[in-house]
Amino acid sequence: DVKVTQSSRYLVKRTGEKVFLECVQDMDHENMFWYRQDPGLGLRLIYFSYDVKMKEKGDIPEGYSVSREKKERFSLILESASTNQTSMYLCASSSGAGGRRTDTQYFGPGTRLTVL
Amino acid sequence: GQQLNQSPQSMFIQEGEDVSMNCTSSSIFNTWLWYKQDPGEGPVLLIALYKAGELTSNGRLTAQFGITRKDSFLNISASIPSDVGIYFCAGRYSGGSNYKLTFGKGTLLTVNP
Numbered sequence: 324d325v326k327v328t329q330s331s332r333y334l335v336k337r338t339g340e341k342v343f344l345e346c347v348q349d350m351d352h353e354n355m356f357w358y359r360q361d362p363g364l365g366l367r368l369i370y371f372s373y374d375v376k377m378k379e380k381g382d383i384p385e386g387y388s389v390s391r392e393k394k395e396r397f398s399l400i401l402e403s404a405s406t407n408q409t410s411m412y413l414c415a416s417s418s419g420a421g422g423r424r425t426d427t428q429y430f431g432p433g434t435r436l437t438v439l
Numbered sequence: 440g441q442q443l444n445q446s447p448q449s450m451f452i453q454e455g456e457d458v459s460m461n462c463t464s465s466s467i468f469n470t471w472l473w474y475k476q477d478p479g480e481g482p483v484l485l486i487a488l489y490k491a492g493e494l495t496s497n498g499r500l501t502a503q504f505g506i507t508r509k510d511s512f513l514n515i516s517a518s519i520p521s522d523v524g525i526y527f528c529a530g531r532y533s534g535g536s537n538y539k540l541t542f543g544k545g546t547l548l549t550v551n552p
Contacts, residue, residue: 327481354538366527366542373538381539413481417538426470426531428540430481 326350327431329414335437342401344434346414353419355397356428357381357389359410366413372397373419404438411435445528445543452518453551460546461512462528471504471511472529472540482527486513508533518550 330345346355356371358381368381372391386408390398397416401408412435415428445462452458462471470489474482486495488504488511495502502513511530515522528543 329481356538363544365544368539371538379538425538426540427472427484427487428529429484430474433479433481435479 327414327416327429329412329431329434331434332432333435333437335439336401336404337439338405340401340404340438342404342436342438344399344401344412344414344436346397346399346416346431347395348397348414348416348429348431349395350416350418350429351394352416352429353394354417354425354428355391356415356417357387357397357399358413358415359383359408360413360433361410369399404436406438409436409438443528443530443541443543445546447546448544449547449549451549451551454518454520456518458515458518458522458548459512460526460528461510462530462543463510464530464532464541465509466532466534467508468511468530468532469508470531471502473500473502473511473513474527474529476525476527476545478524485526515548518548520550520552523548523550 327348357369358366360366370389372378388400413433414431417428418424473485476482486502491508492506493504499516525545527545529540
């Protein structure tokens with residue numbers, strides 16, 4: 324079974340703090356993704372990575388950065404957290420084997436971040 | 440961007456009833472995926488569909504990739520209380536990047552015992 328884990332289930336931070344969200348997958352997947360999920364807005368892609376040290380912006384990258392130093396690990400960084408970044412953050416991964424299997428993303432359990 | 444229309448938005452059913460939900464798009468999709476999300480958890484993949492007309496089952500769940508490639512449906516037979524949750528469709532449309540999925544807004548399912 325594919326396993327995607329996220330470092331924290333719940334996190335409370337103060338405005339202006341630097342926040343790190345970590346994601347690890349154990350299926351040797353090339354592709355990894357960070358989404359945020361908000362009521363009424365659904366899932367929105369923040370960043371994705373298709374290889375170590377490679378990244379591309381998603382739909383809402385402003386206020387976020389990412390790091391992928393190892394294949395299994397993808398980090399989301401909030402350089403200076405703001406209250407409008409309070410959300411559920413979901414990490415996902417997919418195979419880079421090509422074809423339509425690349426489309427099949429497996430999600431982690433999520434991190435509920437509250438910024439006060 | 441591409442949009443997926445998922446319906447219904449919510450359903451209230453009695454235990455034992457069958458359920459049907461669907462997603463439609465104005466664009467052709469290459470892949471359709473169905474996920475279930477429990478409160479406070481991440482989405483869990485239920486069924487992946489890769490070819491037009493494909494019909495795939497996973498226990499009491501059955502999903503089909505529409506022949507026009509613009510729609511997909513998910514059926515749940517003989518519902519039980521643990522079927523409660525939000526069901527999402529997702530897909531990659533044929534003109535999109537290799538990585539980016541489009542998501543429906545979800546169907547909230549409530550099952551009365």
